[in-house]
Amino acid sequence: MANLLRAAATWGLFPWRGYCSRGTQGELSKGFVEALKAVVGSSHVSTAVAVRQQHGHDESMHRCQPPDAVVWPQNVEQVSQLAALCYSQGVPIIPFGTGTGLEGGVCAVQGGVCINLTHMDKILELNREDFSVVVEPGVTHKALNTHLRDSGLWFPVDPGADASLCGMVATGASGTNAVRYGTMRENVLNLEVVLPGGELLHTAGLGRHFRKSAAGYNLTGLFVGSEGTLGLITAATLRLHPAPEATVVATCAFPSVQAAVDSTVHILQAAVPVARIEFLDDVTMDACNKHSQLNCSVAPTLFLEFHGSEQVLAEQLQRAEEITQDNGAFHFSSAKEAEERSRLWAARHSAWYAVLALRPGYKGYSTDVCVPISRLPEILVQTKEDLKAQGLTGAILGHVGDGNFHCLLLVDPEDPEELHRVMAFSELLGRRALALHGTCTGEHGIGLGKRQLLQEENSSASAQNCRGLACLPLGLSLAAAGGQLP
Amino acid sequence: MANLLRAAATWGLFPWRGYCSRGTQGELSKGFVEALKAVVGSSHVSTAVAVRQQHGHDESMHRCQPPDAVVWPQNVEQVSQLAALCYSQGVPIIPFGTGTGLEGGVCAVQGGVCINLTHMDKILELNREDFSVVVEPGVTHKALNTHLRDSGLWFPVDPGADASLCGMVATGASGTNAVRYGTMRENVLNLEVVLPGGELLHTAGLGRHFRKSAAGYNLTGLFVGSEGTLGLITAATLRLHPAPEATVVATCAFPSVQAAVDSTVHILQAAVPVARIEFLDDVTMDACNKHSQLNCSVAPTLFLEFHGSEQVLAEQLQRAEEITQDNGAFHFSSAKEAEERSRLWAARHSAWYAVLALRPGYKGYSTDVCVPISRLPEILVQTKEDLKAQGLTGAILGHVGDGNFHCLLLVDPEDPEELHRVMAFSELLGRRALALHGTCTGEHGIGLGKRQLLQEENSSASAQNCRGLACLPLGLSLAAAGGQLP
Structure with a gap:
């Protein structure tokens, strides 16, 4: 039991997902590629360099590590056969969705077969009265919400990129709406999973889409955020929410980070x-003003959104304005019209590109720590000081209602010394968050770059009081494979 | 991996919790009892028959099966030593809180040591700004809310009985507020757990109380609802919510079950x-009228509660009234005053006793299925017909917003034939729920009585379409120990 949990907490339990002890990395045998083709058809297998390279990285700076082959199964039966085939031969399997991850989770650190699930893109079942929907892995959250447009329902989890929903399950995604509607953890009702040996598992039982249950272990919850280490998710039953009757957006500028967090x-x-309650620091606001033609104060700012009836919105807006003014806000403005709301959120969602535009030719690197809300002001102030001390250009924005924020760092890809400083800064920030009872990742996941921090997060080596007992050192033995800098 | 999940889904993985293969049941050796006393002190160990019997049952009808000894540890170090001692000798361990469970989870089916955790009853840490609190296992939800009274915060999960919070974690409790605030699954941030061998585990890392995380497997979620099979919960970090500014309650009578559900x-x-949105059928309303001196219509009824500002409440109440009237409701009344609200909810929470009072001398048995909301009318109508056909007295009430309802059945304890009919009815109802994509337990858990149904819930033997693939038969090998009728 202790061994199980120890291994589980470090991704070390199930060595089939990219950490297989297959010996040395190398090309797949011709016979094996033929066997893949026999499952999915020749046109759905590729070993072309360009295709493999395209599947060897996500949107992060982790270095491209291409798989040996890419396959596109058309249905769950094929996924099952592919898994059984690879598993029986000790070939690593890498599930692939939209490739929009930020932690290198799709890098084929030991080669293997990349299973691109985007051809399975049907919305299988919509249960309007039960507020649930069943989707295949190729369906993205935007595609789902387009499909739901006239149903009076929507799926609120929105990580920014138009990610696939099953990829969002696998990485435990969240985003700007999580403060009210929860993350993927709270919005997945059931999963269809192909296990390594090819067996099919329904985490809450076949076809079930009840709202709550106390029946046995919460296997659905175990798969959410497991980053492909436990199985291939081939369908997800998601919880839907009633579409808001009306929406209003507000922006509010503050004299200090502390005032915004308070x-x-x-x-x-x-x-x-x-x-939604999103924080953007002065650097981000400056970048957004330039990039998205806003005319906002260059100061710590909150973007807020309220959902409800017209009457309820007016009251919420008034209370939020009073509270922010009590905390010294020097500007509060709101927008009801869809066009103006879209313009503001487009600016927020383009913040990444706005910050990148500050230093043309540079690449971006995003941190992702989350701390108890009360500790936000101190970590934000410290982070600002660290940026200055390290001579780095970084902008801060975050889902402040959850205590989660990102520091977008700009790196000259031709300057290994700057890259090194960025990595050192990121690790320092992760450790600061851990020291403040936080986590090294609020929503991006562990992937390749945070395995050491995960170990520390679960470690007993912390200086905190452990009520006098030796704690279980969860982070014992990370798989040695694939350690690398991005 | 498949074996792991197969075993996990049937409680069969970890044989230490009441299912230990200790050979025949028997008294503990004198030396072992002395060893227990050496850990917790003589005054905190009892082998007295009356004490053991008191710990051999919960509030359900499952037959009393006393442990061989009861111990009261005073701190987590003692819990750790007790676990290590029992585990090393193959003696089953049964965690015990308030004994308010409804599925026989505390019955010592193979004897062993009952660890009564109620002496550990401190509220260890309240983080107001972070909306979190750390409690020891003896703290009940009423004690916590009393402690929070002046903080502006509260813990909304309320299973009815004044259960211990860590017991509520272990059983995945929910109750009347779940439709808005979620169940225990959504409200636990971290757990301190003593594992069978005595090692200490912090499921989200030592001292951490962040709001969200994507760091590694969701071990916290794995322990919620694990019913004592994975470890002894010695502290829980819970998510708190802002106390509602104002509250209003409404009751509403309908011509049919369908109208209430619509x-x-x-x-x-x-x-x-x-x-809250609670359903009470005509039998329950009749019983409540008599028992709690209400003057309500004897008809399918909804009890509703709204939380918010005065202005928001007025609007919510108006919309709810319009909707219920559109569905044919023939009575809608609301109460703002605390006294009248308390009277209505006291009547709802006393429904169990009100129904029991219908047939003095009888005992009560509660079912606990949950189905997708759209299937509620049909299962409620079928259940009513089944009751009639079986000649049983039963009242229906439920957390209708979640699709979860209870049928309170009255049984003459002197009539084995009636007891048999009640059990048969309960199994039939469980299978009806499974056939409607539901679960055999919305909130009471599996315990002893629902192990067979859990197997069926996760089984591939279902008649439903499995997308052409053989599904993993999760319910393979239930522990043979302790199968019994209540």
Whole structure:
């Protein structure tokens, strides 16, 4: 039991997903590639360099590590056969969705077969009265919400990129709406999973889509955020929410980070059911002003969104304005019209590109720590100081209602010394978050770059009081494979 | 991996919790009892018959099966030593909280040591700004809310009985507020657990109380609802919510079950953020009228509660009334005053005793299925017909917003034939729920009585379409120990 949990907490339990002890990396045998073709058809297998390279990286800076082959199964039966084939031969399997991850989770660190699931893109079942939907792995959250447009329902989890929903399950995604609607953890009802040996598992039982249950272990929850280490997700039953009747957006500028965070805590304490509450620092606001033609103050800023009836919105807006003014906000403005709302959120969602535009030719690297909300001001101030001390260009923005923020760092790809400073900064920030009772990843996941931090997060080596007992050192033996800098 | 999940889904993986292969049941050796006393002190160990019998049952009808000894550890170090001692000798361990469970989870089916955790009853840490609290296992949800009274925060999960919070974690409890605030699954941030060998595990890392994370497997979620099979929960970090500014309660009578359920679906679709929406059938209402001096219609009825500001409440109430009237409701009344609200909820929470009072001397047995909301009308109508056909007295009430309902059956304890009919009815109802994509337990858990149904819930033997593939038969090998009728 202890061994199980120890291994489980470090991804070390199931060596089939990219950490297979297949000996040395090398090309697949001709016979094996033929066997793949026999399963999915010749046209759905590729060993072309360009295709493999395209599947060897995500949107992060982790170095491209291409798989030996890419296959496109058309249905779950084929996924099952592919898994059984690879597993029986000790060939690593790498599930692939939209490739929009940020932690290198798709890098084929020991080669193997990349299973691209995007051809399975049907919405299998919509249960309007039960607020649930069943999707195949190729369906993205935008495609789902387009499909739902006239149903009065929507799926609120939105990580920014138009990621596939099953990829979002695998990485435990969240995003701007999580403060009100929860993350993927709270919005997955059931999963169809192909296990390494090819067997099919329904985590909450076949076809079930009940709202709650106390029946046995929460296997659905175990797969959410397991990053492809436990199986291939071939269908997800998701919880839907009623579409908001009306929406209003507000922006609010503050004299300090502390004032913005205090406002956030007070808004939450006042039970104002804010749908989004996003923090953008002065650097981000400056970049957004330039990139998205905004005319906002260059100061710590909150973007807020409220969902409800017209009457309820007016009250929520008024209370939020009062609270922010009590905390010294010097500008509060709101937008009801869809066009103006879209313009503001487009600016927020383009913040990554706006910051990149500050230094043309540079690449971006995003951190992703999350701390208890009360510790946000101190870590944000420290982070600003660290950036200055390290001579780095970084912008801070975050899902402040959850205590989760990102630091977007700009790196000259031709400057290994700067890259090294960025990596050192990122590790320092991760350790700062851990020291403040936080986590090294709020929503991007562990992937390749945070395995050491995961170990520390679960470690007993912490200086904190452990009630006098030796704690289980969860982070014992990370798979040695694939350690690398991006 | 497949073996792991197969075993995990049937409680069969970890044989230490009441299912230990210790050979025949028998008394503990004198030396072992002395060893227990050496850990916790003589005054905190009992082998007295009366004490053991008191710990051999919960509030269900499962027959009392006393442990061989009861111990009261005073701190986590003692719990750790007790676990190591028992585990090393192959003696089953049974964690015990308030004994308010409803599925026989505390019955010592193979004897062993009952670890009563109620002496550990401190509230260790309250983080107001972070909306979190750390409690020891003896703290009940009422004690916590009393402690929180002046903090502006509360813990909403309320299973009815004044259960211990760590017991509620272990059983995955929910109750009347779950439709808005979620069940224990959504409200536990971290757990301190003593594993069978005595090692200490912090499921989200030592001292951490962040709001969200994507770091590694969700071990916290794995322990919620694991019913004591994975470890002894010695502390829980819980998510708190802002206390509602104002509260209003409404009751509403309907001409049919269908009308009540349709109203529920429409209220949820309209995004009215109802805090509670409880269904009581005509039998329950009749019993409540008599027992709690209500003067309500004897008809299918909804009890609703709304939380918010005065202005918001007025709007929510108006919308709910419009929706229920559109569905043919013939009575809608609301109560703002604390006294009248308390009277109504006291009546709801006393429904169990009100129904018992219908046939003095009889005992009560509660079912606990949960189905997709759209299937509620048909299963409720079928259940009513089954009751009639079986000549049973049963009242129906439920957390209709979640699709979860209970049938309270009255049994003459002197009539084995009636007891048999009640058990047969309960199994039939469980299977009806499974056939409608539901679960055999919405919130009471598996315990002793539902192990067969759990197997069927996860089984591939279902008649439903399995997308052409052989599914993993999760329910393979239930522990043979302790099969019994209540």
